[in-house]
Amino acid sequence: MSPAMALNEQRSKDDIPESQYQKGVKHLCEKGPLLEVPKKYILPACERPTKSVEDPDVVKPSLKLPIIDFAELLGPKRPQVLQYLANACQQYGFFQLVNHCISDDVMKSMTDVCGRFFDQSLEERAKYMTTDMRAPVRCGTSFSQTKDTVLCWRDFLKLLCHPLPDFLPHWPTSPVDFRKVVANYAEETKHLFLVLTEAILESLGITESKEELEEFGNGSQMMMANFYPPCPQPDLTLGMPPHSDYGFLTLLLQDDVEGLQIQYQDKWVTVQPIPNAFVVNVGDHLEIYSNGKYKSILHRVLVNEAKSRLSVASLHSLPFNCTVRPSPKLVGEENPKRYMDTDFGSFLAYVSSREPNKKDFLESRKLQ
Numbered sequence: 613m614s615p616a617m618a619l620n621e622q623r624s625k626d627d628i629p630e631s632q633y634q635k636g637v638k639h640l641c642e643k644g645p646l647l648e649v650p651k652k653y654i655l656p657a658c659e660r661p662t663k664s665v666e667d668p669d670v671v672k673p674s675l676k677l678p679i680i681d682f683a684e685l686l687g688p689k690r691p692q693v694l695q696y697l698a699n700a701c702q703q704y705g706f707f708q709l710v711n712h713c714i715s716d717d718v719m720k721s722m723t724d725v726c727g728r729f730f731d732q733s734l735e736e737r738a739k740y741m742t743t744d745m746r747a748p749v750r751c752g753t754s755f756s757q758t759k760d761t762v763l764c765w766r767d768f769l770k771l772l773c774h775p776l777p778d779f780l781p782h783w784p785t786s787p788v789d790f791r792k793v794v795a796n797y798a799e800e801t802k803h804l805f806l807v808l809t810e811a812i813l814e815s816l817g818i819t820e821s822k823e824e825l826e827e828f829g830n831g832s833q834m835m836m837a838n839f840y841p842p843c844p845q846p847d848l849t850l851g852m853p854p855h856s857d858y859g860f861l862t863l864l865l866q867d868d869v870e871g872l873q874i875q876y877q878d879k880w881v882t883v884q885p886i887p888n889a890f891v892v893n894v895g896d897h898l899e900i901y902s903n904g905k906y907k908s909i910l911h912r913v914l915v916n917e918a919k920s921r922l923s924v925a926s927l928h929s930l931p932f933n934c935t936v937r938p939s940p941k942l943v944g945e946e947n948p949k950r951y952m953d954t955d956f957g958s959f960l961a962y963v964s965s966r967e968p969n970k971k972d973f974l975e976s977r978k979l980q
């Protein structure tokens with residue numbers, strides 16, 4: 613038996629102490645070659661990503677998401693693009709955004725600096741490890757670190773971003789260019805979110821007043837950098853379990869390694885990365901705000917044997933102290949209110965009482 617196999621045999625018995633798992637999956641992989649996925653990451657058979665071909669849920673190969681051309685949205689073709697945007701949010705809950713105003717350089721610097729953050733030693737990353745969900749900076753692992761019975765093959769860095777000057781002093785100082793690059797990226801994505809939100813409201817037939825749009829401007833922004841190391845048995849585990857995003861809109865930047873899958877017509881389909889495009893998805897707040905017209909869709913992340921993968925989700929919500937409800941402009945006799953009013957407090961109470969897995973929170977807000 614080779615030394616590596618001997619090591620793995622020993623490690624696969626899962627004598628890995630609990631405290632090691634909490635340091636993250638990257639750390640686990642660096643401690644020695646893992647030829648098998650430790651038991652702690654193995655999903656029950658029915659939740660694993662690959663299923664037999666007889667299974668009706670069998671994965672469709674890949675899906676071409678609707679592509680929204682941002683430049684066209686701002687030009688004379690706006691009415692047609694708004695129609696296309698409405699279809700995308702209704703039928704897929706997801707679209708790819710190309711020709712947006714954020715330069716390739718800014719996008720590249722962002723994935724690059726986040727990659728370098730995860731490349732650092734455990735000691736450096738451990739400075740930000742906490743299980744406090746409200747911390748302005750949090751390095752962690754899995755999905756819901758303290759609650760997951762089966763862990764996910766993912767490490768993350770979560771940063772609160774808005775209002776920026778308040779949070780900046782909490783952000784990592786290493787790599788040295790981290791704060792500068794991420795602050796610039798956060799500002800540019802916030803601006804893009806606002807222009808996109810205006811278009812989304814218009815596509816719903818709502819022309820918001822200046823004050824209402826300002827509310828979105830004052831809303832929260834959170835950045836989630838996800839790192840998925842290569843995995844020796846990717847069929848047994850997931851990078852992220854099926855979930856929908858809490859919030860209004862998510863702007864996702866991913867590297868060129870595929871992994872994101874969305875649920876489409878009851879099947880899991882893979883989203884093909886397009887260089888420098890954003891994958892944009894409807895969050896729970898927008899589903900509620902649109903009174904169910906636009907859909908917050910379940911998505912999950914596969915890992916693979918050969919390559920690590922990096923993604924950065926910029927999650928935009930209304931201000932935390934604000935009540936989210938179906939827009940009164942969309943509710944009437946013909947279209948009764950389908951969701952109860954909800955606030956951030958009720959969301960937090962919900963996630964601390966149950967596993968925030970699947971679309972449960974949104975289901976719990978439905979009125980019928």
Ligand SMILES: O=C(O)CCC(=O)C(=O)O
Pocket residue numbers: 836838852857864866871872911913922923925
């Ligand atoms: O890594 C991805 O592609 C998706 C990440 C995601 O769903 C999230 O951060 O909420």
Ligand SMILES: [Fe+2]
Pocket residue numbers: 855856857911925
């Ligand atoms: Fe997500």
